[in-house]
Amino acid sequence: xxxxxxxxxxxxxxxxxxxxxxxxxxxxxxxxxxxxxxxxxxxxxxxxxxxxxxxxxxxxxxxxxxxxxxxxxxxxxxxxxxxxxxxxxxxxxxxxxxxxxxxxxxxxxxxxxxxxxxxxxxxxxxxxxxxxxxxxxxxxxxxxxxxxxxxxxxxxxxxxxxxxxxxxxxxxxxxxxxxxxxxxxxxxxx
Numbered sequence: 634x635x636x637x638x639x640x641x642x643x644x645x646x647x648x649x650x651x652x653x654x655x656x657x658x659x660x661x662x663x664x665x666x667x668x669x670x671x672x673x674x675x676x677x678x679x680x681x682x683x684x685x686x687x688x689x690x691x692x693x694x695x696x697x698x699x700x701x702x703x704x705x706x707x708x709x710x711x712x713x714x715x716x717x718x719x720x721x722x723x724x725x726x727x728x729x730x731x732x733x734x735x736x737x738x739x740x741x742x743x744x745x746x747x748x749x750x751x752x753x754x755x756x757x758x759x760x761x762x763x764x765x766x767x768x769x770x771x772x773x774x775x776x777x778x779x780x781x782x783x784x785x786x787x788x789x790x791x792x793x794x795x796x797x798x799x800x801x802x803x804x805x806x807x808x809x810x811x812x813x814x815x816x817x818x819x820x821x822x823x
Contacts (some may be wrong), residue, residue: 637748639681640671641751645756646696646703647756649709655677665716665717669781674811680815683725685739685765686726697717727740740772753776754783759786759792775804778794780806781804
């Protein structure tokens, strides 16, 4: 049975004004470069791209305002905003906690889009990406983590990847493997 994938970008838009934010910023920028390649791939195939971003406790800010704040923030924030600026056809949800599923409209959006496979990117791998992967798996989505497009502090990265693998929560794939998967499942034109 053919799967309909969606690309989920978790918490890339941040001002990195939290403990360890200065250390995570450059790692997130590196992951964002890889995520941007996946965005282009999903756009090329006409597949959904969804941003799930923390609202950072600001219940009056919307996603476009957060993206603008990051553009003005300089450093990794601005670099990520340049790389991953959402397009008009992209979707977004703001989340109040770690998982993109908790108290958000994401499950309804995925159902409306007919999605049954989630490709996860974002930060932090050991926190919000991991929580989202576990929730996606418990909702029976085929869950894949694009391991080149996720960021975590160095001492937390490998344990988080091992948790995903050992628990069978998510499959880990490279960008190249994901590109091959999308090419092989794309409708053939004559």
